Amino acid sequence: MKTSRMIIVIIAVFLVFLIGINSNKRESKPKIIVVLKTLDSDGQYWKIIESGAKKAFHDFKIDGMVITPKHGVNDQADLLKNILKLKPDALIVAPIQPSPIIPILEKYKRKNIPVLLVDTNLDWNGQTAYIGTDNYGLGEKCGELLGTMLQPGDEVAFIYPTIVNGDMVNRLKGARSVLAADGIKIIAELPADNELGEVKRSLSNILGNYPNIKGIFAATDIVANGTLKGLKEKGVKIPVVGTDGTMQIIKYVENGEISATIAQNPYDMGYISVEQAVKAMNRKTVNKKFDSGIDIIDKDNARTKIDFLTSVQK
Structure with missing residues (x-):
């Protein structure tokens, strides 16, 4: 009797363990990492891209992160190498220069990690998409x-x-x-x-x-x-x-x-790049190039644009 009771307890514990695993799987979020060029005092443009990406992280329930290199192109290359070890579900990057970056991005491609370029395109056919201005x-x-x-x-x-x-x-x-x-x-x-x-x-x-x-x-x-x-x-x-x-x-x-x-439209660049990364992770069709558009700002619409930029950077 004691033996059968013990077996029941073991089975119950095992079932709880399995339920815990499945619950963790359901609760785990896709991981997307965005690598920009700068977020320093001269980087307001990039901060707007960051705001767009973070809004998309929230809307699409993404475990997202926006990071930048400290000292330019070589640091960006090292950063990308280290990010690869984290095995993100997708990478979004604004490359500073092509030569040190492309060989690293090829490694992402070999691991079937979608690579999306934001703001700055590269002469490289491996990207999943480019999101930015014509x-x-x-x-x-x-x-x-x-x-x-x-x-x-x-x-x-x-x-x-x-x-x-x-x-x-x-x-x-x-x-x-x-x-x-x-x-x-x-x-x-x-x-x-x-x-x-x-x-x-x-x-x-x-x-x-x-x-x-x-x-x-x-x-x-x-x-x-x-x-x-x-x-x-x-x-x-x-x-x-x-x-x-x-x-x-x-x-x-x-x-x-x-x-x-x-x-x-840097805010749109950030948001759309995450949106397209989610599509790529789910094996849905992604446009190879996505033009985020441009606006002419004059005295008539300047205040509207200022209000928008103020709201998205809060």
Whole structure:
């Protein structure tokens, strides 16, 4: 009798153990890791992407994490190597540079982990999807906007980041094509990496050599912000067109310091990248390229955009 009672107890304990395992399986969430370029003081654009991703984590019940490298491209490569050991269900990454990253991403592919690229595309066929802006089209829109503020024969300059990837190349090409068609002369193209130093030096170089310049295309909002500050210090008022739609630039539009700018949709990039990663994990159809679109921000819609950015970053 004691033996049979003991057997019943053992069976009951085993059943409880099995129920516990199945319960844990039901409660476990898919794991998605997002690796961006920065979230530091110059990284408001990336913080908006982070906000979109975190909203999607919540909506799709994802165990998600957004992380960034501390010191650029080499740290990003090391970070991706370490993340692979965690065996995430999907990886979303905004690559800084292709060369050290692609061999690591190939390892994810061999382990059947979906790899989605956000904001920055790579010349690599292994990605599950790219979610971001059509950068050639973005450049065209920037050229069109700048062109509406100028006359044929006017001179303009480009200032762009020192790290130039394929997306940036396409962005610059798009702007060149439209401005050239409008008869506007691009008299200088200079790299500059930060607001406080290089942008001001490049701007001083441009203004010193080309005093008749009528406008500037700044290929990121970090560059645009530095350019606008530099122009203000020098008492020069000419149109500057940026590309990212960050809060400070849109406030310049609202205040009338610039008439309009082009905005990407980083919040949508973050949200959609997670949404598409969930589809890929569930073996559903995923578009290889997803254009997150762009907006023209002027005085009429600047406040609406500011309110939206404020709400998503709370």
